[in-house]
Amino acid sequence: MKLWGGRFGKETSSLVNDFNESISFDQRLYRQDIQGSMAHANMLARQGILTEEDNAAIQSGLAGILADIEAGNVEFTAENEDIHMNVEALLTARIGSAGKRLHTARSRNDQVAVDFRLYVRDEIPAVIADVLALEKVLCRIAREHQNTVMPGYTHLQRAQPISFAQHLCAYAAMFRRDVTRLEDCRVRMNECPLGSGALAGTTHPIDRWDTAKALGFAAPTSNSLDGVSDRDYALETLSALSILMMHLSRFSEEIILWCSWEFKFIELDDAYSTGSSIMPQKKNPDVAELVRGKTGRVYGSLMGLLTVMKGLPLAYNKDMQEDKEPVFDAFDTVEQCLPVFTAMLDTMRVLPENMRAAAGRGFINATDCADYLTKRGMPFRDAYTVTGKLVAFCTAQGKTLEELSLAELHAFSELFDEGVYEALRLENCMDLRKSYGGPAQEETRRQIEEIEAFVLQHSKKEETA
Ligand code: ARG
Secondary structure (H helix, E strand, O other), rough: OOOOHHOOOOOOHHHHHHHHHOOHHHHHHHHHHHHHHHHHHHHHHHOOOOOHHHHHHHHHHHHHHHHHHHOOOOOOOOHHHHHHHHHHHHHHHHHHHHHHHHHOOHHHHHHHHHHHHHHHHHHHHHHHHHHHHHHHHHHHHHHHHHOOOEEEEEEOOOEEEEEEHHHHHHHHHHHHHHHHHHHHHHOOEEEEEEOOOOOOOOHHHOOOOHHHHHOOEEOOOOOHHHHHHHHHHHHHHHHHHHHHHHHHHHHHHHHHHHHOOOOOOEEHHHHOOOOOOOOOOOEOOOHHHHHHHHHHHHHHHHHHHHHHHHHOOOOOOHHHHHHHHHHHOOOOOOHHHHHHHHHHHHHOEEEEEHHHHHHHHOOHHHHHHHHHHOOOOOHHHHHHHHHHHHHHHHHHHHHHHHOEEEEEEEOOOOOOOOHHHHHHHHHHHHHHOOOOOOHHHHHHHHHHHHHHHHHHHHHHHHHHH
């Protein structure tokens, strides 16, 4: 018979049982559920709501259940609906009436709220560690390519010369924000809903600060209705994970372009590429494509949960049982993508000659030509027009700017002299862009050092979290 059988005149339909159950997926919360119950029982005992003997039986009973679950010796049942009722039923079967006292001054509503919060809070550091590992690899490659000139693009058109290091450091900057975003929402979610009861607290003299502290929360949630019905922390986490996936997806897109014959800026390692079942010559960037593709799943999780929550009146509604699978799936997806993406980058071969060759075409030093004239006194707008005419001339002649003779240049402006050839050399064009955040070697070195310091600092923070 059901827990609530006392009030009911009929057995639950098996259709409803199958429809209602969440044990098939929320068993993932068993550790957090037991942890929460232990803290709750300890608090009840300290407050004199539960005897020391009953609490001792509950503590050892729960510890035994935890060990048995971890050893794979527990069969959960859909009859008991979810992880909370499964654990409680197991406990009562094992220790008798003390087990029936555990749910005093508690509801499944604050129980699931605390379990899920603990789960999300516990899972975030694993993602952060994976992002920091990716940052380390980016720094390693960037260090080796501070001097590797490549075209920087806007509109996917060659624009201005940068280094490969500068390009990688841009991604490193995005991933740093992903780390701090995850850290931030972890801080904000760190309030304990346990003790909110079903929705309106309890008449028992509980101590919510006690359980909050025991579970590592900074404080109890301040309002009992909000405590049981808030899923913002899950949404914030999904949003941070979605942004992280968006970054990985943009990067994947570039990897896919770069290893095409049209670019050939990099070559992926054989161990991180796949072949074709029909075309013998193919070497495909499946890993990058799948990361790009899986981004859609994570966005879907975010959109799904936002939609679940948008019409819910206060406080708990069963709709909220739909909060778990998207969050589990998002964590699984991100934690699967990050290590394989990092390993793919770590093993790829960079082809600096091809980057340099691409940089040599497309007039990416045209801005430098205009800047050269500007530094010799010509107003920038005029210098811009003169250079535009030069580019048109070169295009007609099939030449680059630096291939023009001084005589040819003089036809466009008297301000040109021998110095222009140095000014147009791509290595100079890159290396003289020393403005803060620019691609000059000394600036990329500063960026790399900054990222390395960030990784060190945040790895330490994670160790102590
Ligand atoms: N399995 C439920 C969930 O995940 C637990 C809370 C159930 N509470 C309730 N009043 N039915 O949301």
